Amino acid sequence: MPKFTYVAVNSTGSMVEGALKRETIGEVRVWLGDRALFPVKIGEKKRLLLDFEVTSEKLKKRELMHFSRQLAVFMRAGIPIIDSLETIADEAHDKVLRRVIADMVEQLRSGATFADAAGAHPEAFPAYYIGVLRSAELTGKLDETIDDLAGYLDREIQARSKLVAAMVYPAVVFAMSLVTIAILAIVVLPQFKSLFEELDTDLPIPTRLLLGVTDFFTTMWFIPAGLTLVAMLGFVWMLKTENGKFARDKLVLRLPLIGEIVQYSILERFCRILSTMTSAGVPLPDAMEVTTNATSNTVYRAKLAIAREEMMRGSGLSRPLIDTGLFPGAARQMMKVGEETGTLDHQLATASLYFDRELEVKIRRFTSMSVSYTHLLAHQTKATSYA
Numbered sequence: 001m002p003k004f005t006y007v008a009v010n011s012t013g014s015m016v017e018g019a020l021k022r023e024t025i026g027e028v029r030v031w032l033g034d035r036a037l038f039p040v041k042i043g044e045k046k047r048l049l050l051d052f053e054v055t056s057e058k059l060k061k062r063e064l065m066h067f068s069r070q071l072a073v074f075m076r077a078g079i080p081i082i083d084s085l086e087t088i089a090d091e092a093h094d095k096v097l098r099r100v101i102a103d104m105v106e107q108l109r110s111g112a113t114f115a116d117a118a119g120a121h122p123e124a125f126p127a128y129y130i131g132v133l134r135s136a137e138l139t140g141k142l143d144e145t146i147d148d149l150a151g152y153l154d155r156e157i158q159a160r161s162k163l164v165a166a167m168v169y170p171a172v173v174f175a176m177s178l179v180t181i182a183i184l185a186i187v188v189l190p191q192f193k194s195l196f197e198e199l200d201t202d203l204p205i206p207t208r209l210l211l212g213v214t215d216f217f218t219t220m221w222f223i224p225a226g227l228t229l230v231a232m233l234g235f236v237w238m239l240k241t242e243n244g245k246f247a248r249d250k251l252v253l254r255l256p257l258i259g260e261i262v263q264y265s266i267l268e269r270f271c272r273i274l275s276t277m278t279s280a281g282v283p284l285p286d287a288m289e290v291t292t293n294a295t296s297n298t299v300y301r302a303k304l305a306i307a308r309e310e311m312m313r314g315s316g317l318s319r320p321l322i323d324t325g326l327f328p329g330a331a332r333q334m335m336k337v338g339e340e341t342g343t344l345d346h347q348l349a350t351a352s353l354y355f356d357r358e359l360e361v362k363i364r365r366f367t368s369m370s371v372s373y374t375h376l377l378a379h380q381t382k383a384t385s386y387a
Contacts, residue, residue: 003019003020003021004019004020004021004022004025004028004042004043005017005018005019005042005043006018006019006020006028006032006039006041006042006043007039007040007041007042008032008037008038008039008040009037009038009040010036010037010038011036015040016037021122021123025042028042029042031120034107034120058096058123058124059094059096059097059100059123059124059125060094061153061156061157062157063092063094063096063097064124064125064129064153065150065153065154065157067088067092067097068146068147068149068150068153069147069150070084070088071084071085071088071146072143072144072146072147072150074087074088075142075143075146076143076147081108081114082105082108082109085101085104085105085108086101086105088101089101089102089105096123096124097124100121100123100124103117103120103121104117104118104120104121107120113137114133114137114142115130115133115134115136115137118130118133119133126294127290127293127294128273128276128277128290128291128294129149131277131282131286131287131290132145132148132149132276132277132280132282133145133146134282135277135280135281135282136280136281138281139280139281141280145280148276148279148280149276152272152273152276155272155356156269156272159265159268159269159356159359162359162360162363163261163265163363165367167258167366181210184210186214186217190214190218242298245298246298246299246302249297249298249299249300250299252297253297253299257362257365257366257369258366260362261359261362261363261366262297263326264355264358264359264362265359266295266296266297266300267326267327267331267351267355268352268355268356268359269294269295270291270295270300270304271331271348271349271351271352271355272348272349272352273290273291273294274287274288274291274348275345275346275348275349275351275352277290277291278344278345278348279345279346279349284311284317284344285308285311285312288304288307288308288311288317289308291304292304292305292308300326303324303325303326304321304324304326306320306324307320307321307323307324308320310323316339317335317339317344318332318335318336318338318339321335322335322336330351330354331351331354331355334347334348334350334351334354335347335348335351
């Protein structure tokens with residue numbers, strides 16, 4: 001999302017400067033107007049290819065989950081929503097959450113709806129969250145819907161934690177093994193090279209391999225340096241360009257085991273969000289649009305966008321989704337039955353549970369294989385160091 005800088009004048013005549021992420025300059029003007037700020041200058045902040053923006057202005061999902069839980073409890077107890085928000089803000093430790101709640105309270109006192117007040121803060125509330133809130137306000141079930149959203153966020157946090165836990169350990173062991181081998185090859189072995197030559201004996205194969213690597217890095221250092229530079233540029237290309245992101249996501253999906261884990265994680269999230277939105281009464285085209293945009297993988301996003309276009313042409317939902325080839329047979333059958341029987345939200349929830357169970361199985365399998373592999377790698381590294 002583009003970032004705009006602005007200079008504006010407030011109601012007291014003072015100059016106010018800041019930066020804001022919005023899609024267009026018009027949205028920035030609307031945001032300033034809602035806060036009684038007269039824009040003097042608005043410009044898009046240009047970013048270089050290697051400019052990585054690090055910001056802490058995005059609300060963490062765990063904080064949003066706790067906020068939703070607390071707000072649902074207060075609303076069920078009959079406490080006015082403004083009083084509930086102020087109470088939550090007083091007890092909140094996250095500065096982003098306090099700032100967001102303070103602005104929401106001001107907007108609510110000015111006559112805005114809760115969904116509109118939350119929608120003004122995309123850094124805190126995802127698009128599907130806002131879409132569900134808008135439908136919940138029409139049905140009068142805001143407290144139940146917010147509690148359901150908290151439950152969804154809790155399940156998403158748990159799923160992400162499982163993925164991280166499954167990948168951190170093998171990644172750390174693999175990195176440490178590479179560091180150990182690099183130190184042996186670049187620092188330790190060169191000091192013993194002359195000694196090995198004087199002995200004039202047959203060295204073990206691992207030692208000879210490491211000596212060969214040492215010679216390569218000392219005499220042909222420009223090759224690994226150039227390869228490192230190319231890898232860094234390729235990494236930046238995969239992060240900063242649309243074609244690079246598509247190539248990266250396509251490559252990840254083809255990786256053994258990891259590709260299946262990513263696939264089922266995406267499908268579980270897609271079904272859960274779409275189920276939550278449809279059960280809240282969000283129109284299916286809007287729910288599909290929000291759910292597609294919430295998908296992080298560009299390959300899936302492109303195919304789901306095509307499915308939505310086919311749905312808008314009158315092809316229904318299940319057939320376009322089946323034609324994408326993204327969903328396994330069991331999920332395709334659930335969607336078809338749900339559309340034919342009018343229980344699509346229930347079938348989507350069932351599909352999300354199915355993907356969640358399959359995801360746990362694949363994570364356990366990956367963890368078991370990665371632990372075995374890392375133990376073997378650590379053993380080989382230790383043997384090489386002794387050699």
